[in-house]
Amino acid sequence: MATAAAYCLPLFLLLLPPLIIAAPSAAAAGPELQPQPQDLLLSFKAALRDPSGALASWSLSTPYCNWPHITCTASSSSSSVVSIAVSLQGLGLSGDIDAASLCRVPGLSHLSLASNAFNTTVPLQLSRCASLVSLNLSSAAFWGPLPEQLAAGLPPSLASLDLSGNDIEGPVPPGLAALGAALQVLDLGRNRLSGVLHPALFRNLTGLHYLDLSGNQFLESPLPPELGKMGNLRWLFLQGSGFTGAIPETFLALEQLEALDLSMNGLTGAIPRGFGRKFQKLLSLDLSRNGFSGPFPDGVEKCVMLQRFQVHDNAFTGELPAGLWSLPDLQVIRAENNRFSGRLPEFPGEVSRLEQVQVDNNSFSGGLPLTIGMIRTMYRFSASLNKLSGVLPDNLCDSPVMSIINISHNALSGSIPEFRNCKRLVSLHLSSNGLTGPIPTSLGALPVLTYIDLSSNGLTGAIPANLQNLKLALLNVSYNRLSGPVPQELISGLPAVFLQGNPGLCGPGLSNNCVVPLRKHRWLALAATVASFITGAMLLAIGAFAVYRRLYGKRPSPWKLVLFQPIKITGEELFSAFHDKNVIGRGAFGNVYLIVLQDGQKVAVKRLVCSDKLTFRQVKSEMNVLAKIRHKNIAKITGFCYSEGEVSVIYEYFQKGSLQDMIYAPKFTLGWKDRLKIALGVAQGLVYLHHDYTPRVLHRDLKSSNVLLANEFEIEPRVAGFGIPCFVGEKVYRSSLYSDVNQKCYIAPEENFTKNPTNLMDVYSFGVILLELVTGRPAEQLASKDSSDIVRWVRRRINLVDGASQILDPNISHTAQQGMQAALELAVRCTSVKPDQRPDITEVFRLLQALYFSATMP
Template sequence: MASAAAVGTSLPLFLLLVSTLIAASASPSSAAEAQAPQELLLDFKASLRDPSGALSGWSRSAPYCNWPHVACTSAAAAANAAVSVSLSLQGLGLSGELSAASLCRVPGLVALSLASNGFNQTIPLDLARCASLASLNLSAGAFWGPLPEQLAALPALVSLDLSGNSFEGQVPAELAALGSLEVLDLGGNRLSGVLHPALFRNLTSLHLLDLSGNQFLESELPPEIGRMSSLRWLYLQGSGFTGAIPESFLGLEQLQVLDLSMNSLTGAVPPGFGLKLQKLMALDLSQNGLSGPFPEEIGKCSMLQRFEVHDNAFTGELPGGLWSLPDLRVIRAQNNRFTGRLPEFPSGQSRLEQVQLDNNSFSGGIPQSIGQVRTLYRFSASLNELNGSLPENICDSPEMSTINISRNSLSGTIPEFRSCRRLVSLYLAGNGFTGPIPASLGDLPVLTYIDMSSNDLTGGVPAELQNLKLALLNVSYNNLSGRVPPSLISELPAVFLQGNPGLCGPGLPNDCDAPLRKHQALALAATVASFLTGVALLAVGAFAVCRRLHGSEPSPWKLVLFHPVKITGEELLAGFHDKSIIGRGAFGKIYLIELQDGQNIAVKRLVNSGKLPFRAVKNEMKALAKVRHKNIAKMLGFCYSDGEVSIMYDYLQMGSLQDLICAHQKFTMAWKGRVRIAMGVALGLAHLHHDHTPQVLHRDLKASNVLLDDEFEPRIAGFGVDRVVGEMAYQTSMASDLNYKCYVAPEQSRAKNPTHLMDVHSFGVILLELVTGKPAEQPASDDSVDIVRWVRRRINVADGASQILDPSISRTAQQGMQAALELALRCTSVMPNQRPAMDEVVRSLQQLCFSVHPQTPPQPTEIVLEP
């Protein structure tokens, strides 16, 4: 209370002082004020660095109102009418020591945008002299330091956008003096501390308030925000807010968007929430700790389009009125404790597009009217208690793309899905479905992911599935039988057939082409003879290979294949010669071997494998081979001999990311391609850390272990090697690998156990390589330090970012590169607890890829990435 009183007492004195200074500076007797606007603007230009020449058209030979990026308007047609001047200098690659002393003397300056530039400085205090300024946009301008309280001396300010910078410290309570402010955007900074209640008491004209992405704030939601009766857009996500949602928020009758997601809010949503919010179009309370039933009054928000409450602890039934809202497009309520039955969809009028209800306790059947929702493209209700049969019309919507009803208690046969022409993903695993797999699935043109595992399906695997370009086929643990179409085994990135003893085909325990002839003695004798001959040949071959590897010392070897590969042990080991070496790493050399059928495979030869027994190596390799993801390299098999393990992978012609960065020609890939590589690596690593059970740590992630296919889609290789060679051999090999030391997290040498955050550090180094265009070790010829230290030495110096970012990338991508650089610095933090987990990294990269910070409040959209 004392601090609030102090602020209230000092604020009038502060404003009186600033007003006096402004009045003195605006005195007509000032000789500087007599300068023409043209000269003042040229003085301002002289303080800027303009490498692209965007302001080259500013010259004395043309009226300043005709200059590029300058707009003039007049309130009246009279010759002496006052002129309003607007400067739109966003995204021009400007930098330099910004000085506003001359700029603020330009008569009638009402709008200034310096957004998306690279000034790398604090806000110049001279901006407080721009008394006529109504709009100030400094977003993504590489500004830092504290927010200056002097901004409160801009009495005409209506819009203030400081988002996407690196401002620190508290939000000045003095900004409450900007009573005419309608837009206050401070999102995406590093603001901290507690929000002072006085900040919001006078800002009753605000239409937009954005404090999102300030993760260091330590504040409860200020109840005073609920008294901003004009507020339409409120973005407070990801800023560390705690406590309950204030009841005062119920009175925001003009509110259209409310985003409180990714905070630490607790308690129940206030009763009556939604009753007065008749204009609410988007509500996002996801990823908090909210609990209790959700108020039924939300069903009265007739304009609501998005309802997102996932990842909380809500209980009870979803409000019944939600389902009949005429404009509702998205319901995301997964990962809560909701119960009850799903109501029937309103026929003919629903505009629902996404319904995600996974991991709750919903019961009863799937609504029979689901197929009548013609706009629905995603229905996901896995991990519930749904029962009954699957509606025949579940896919009647012409837009249906994803159906996920895994891990329920559904039964009956699987319908034909003939009308699902846009279906991409079909997940029916972990139910009680019976009968055959519908052959009509093979007629669906874009079906890519099929998971029907852990049911009671019978019959065979339909040959029609060969018509599809599948990335996943999982029919494991059913009662299927018969021959599996060969292409479904050999051509798919991920196929799971185990748990079906009746299936036969290449790579399966049962061979369809070898019928038993137990009652024919002659045939049995021939079989036995053939077997004995094979054993003899195998022994001779093993002896020859052992002699080749270890001289005269006998050493057995074994070849284990997880995918059909036409190779023998002799062919594999014969390929280990210097001419076929394509890489070297901590654990040995990598060879390119061409098979007799023309297929190329890459073989990583782990010489120092700790001499683990074959059974232990086989178990570990089988576990690693089950890791399937589009961004993880396929492990084809391995060859074992005493003290040595050789792992076989698919060979990708484009080589590794290290090859690309260290090529003889300069690394010239566009930023879009680099972000795609970063996203792919992050998705693959997140799959190892968060989606695979048990968790897999990579422990040797580096650019040479990121392989690239023909379209530069990345695939991670070399993961889990520590589990194959043993911890002691792993530590010995890593200690000797000095060329890639900077990929290793600094805590690894002293940590008792490895953690996923060590992999995050390695990913951060790869992201730095993509941002800078330089290799991890010795990124500059005049500087022998690794890339992490090289970046950190430059990040805080004047114009440091321009030295770090790859100059070959277009300047239009600099905002994205800046964001990627910040993410990389977080990932490579010396303190492990300051690094983000890989699922958070993926979310950050998704925003980097697909979202653009709105200049005007938009309708929120969602990026849906198929698995």
């Protein structure tokens, strides 16, 4: 053993010096083995799915500062210090986010993963990005709660945090307060945040310039008084987020505010005194759709930069602040649907920049401002449903951009002035006043005038002949004292005409025939005798035929055919076409038939069976209202046929069929942009029916089979089947509603127990259609193993970990998942069990419009 040791010891001593020498070398080489920025970025890229190849050129052959979507900025103090910005927004990326590698990139200061489709939770490792100044994760399909450890672990250098437009849920983590005064932008809008806002959240964020918590409908919180301590706050957006209670007095300390939006919440009480005086930099104020009450405080005239003043749909009383109207930059005043009173003050004339004034449904009295027409920028003036009196100003329509005037339902008197200067006037509503004198002939010279409602006044004289030169969608002159012949084109070429209540009017189809010259009486007497003989013979023939039909035929009799468009069809042809071979649709209220006319034109006829004893006059009155609807997304009613016990409605026909036909096809191949276009069109049609058409129309039978697809190359939806209860009667409507198995899931839950239908029932039905478009599934799948309707099917999966992947139509490209996720969230809101949690169709339209715009961006 000793001998072996003697041999081994020298060998060890020979090896020892090299080891001692090598150790410092290895230590010196240590930093060189650290991953370089390009290696870390490539590791981050390897975990992503990049279907468009946006990051394909990232490679070691090129310096990473020259890679697309990478920006390097040298420090002003040292050329060796580099700040790196990674901007990957809108690239259609998905997959895993290797935040551990990304956050090791030295100098990473700006990171944007916005507008992608990651469909995952917010990575906790992002808290390791120690030098971040800006983090943008907006609209990237993140879901789940925002972890407290992430919020508390974000670097103190962070100045901007944007998590908006995702599906982040749960409470707002109080740990965000640790970011302190360095944070300037915090955007958590349009998520699913819930609960009460913790007061500690805002105590330390004194450096915030921008705060957005809007669109978080599950928040149930009062407005935190601590918000008033953010003295640097310039933009505050809290709309549509379930806030309750009053505006805290501390808000008066936010003197730097430029935009304040508290709309669409549950706020109540009076506005704090001095509210207006404090906000001298305010550009936009929106307090609409709340429950505010009491007078609006004086002092708003101190907001010398104010451009938009929106307080509509509250319970404000008293007068609007007098100084409001003279603010130099004010463009919009919306105060409709309140209890304001007093007089409308004179406007500042030509120096004013007002564009839109809406003060409908209040208690304003006195005369109209005489300076309305002097404002060169005014395009909409609406003051209906008030107590205004006096005469219409001569310059009412002198603004060169005036498009909409609505002063209906007031106590105005005198004559209607000549409207010669308003070449852009589209809509004129002066109904239900005390106006007298003739209808101005100058109306017929306004090139884009489309809607005229002068009903329920004391107008006299004849209807001007030149009105038939206009492309009118509505002419309502009913219940006046008009007389004389009605211009022929207004009777035959325009369905949207209301003439009733004017006994002196005469013309074809009216109760009075026009008086003819005396020299023609002899010939007319002879013609009348012959006509009487022929008519008598025809009546005998028709009577005999009716008896025959009653005894031996199955067709109802007699029938009355009314056409609103010049189509070649008779009642006989209509009923003879009611065969099963012509059926193209079946529903709870009757079948839809395809009928080919003599000239080859095709029409669709919906045959409605009625048990209520509606007279022909009642049906015609209701039909006249619906036939006047003119909108690009509403199917035209071209006529109807009445017979005791049924009404047959004639619609324009579209060869592409209905949305239901497309969904029930073996493979629903329609792309996401086209699906969005259909949803947007249907929503736009409902906005018109609910808000823009007078009188308001509720659909009450909205389903995918009533969404018709036009024949143009690009799909354009048309809503049909509206107004069914008007024809079949309310009893028949309710009893038949649930008999159609394909209809049940479109019905809002409250339909069972409410007597008064609301527009939110239509919103529910629309939400079901939107679910069909998002999932690619029919609303009902009775033959399927999973036969539950689509609303229940979605609700079971929406809260699962991978719920979205199970719900969204797999046939749609992954690049569209972000938009589909947003549409899914909107559809779930529309189909909420509680009506008050559903959005109004106008909000639905705006959100879909934004989604469609994003989907069509290059």
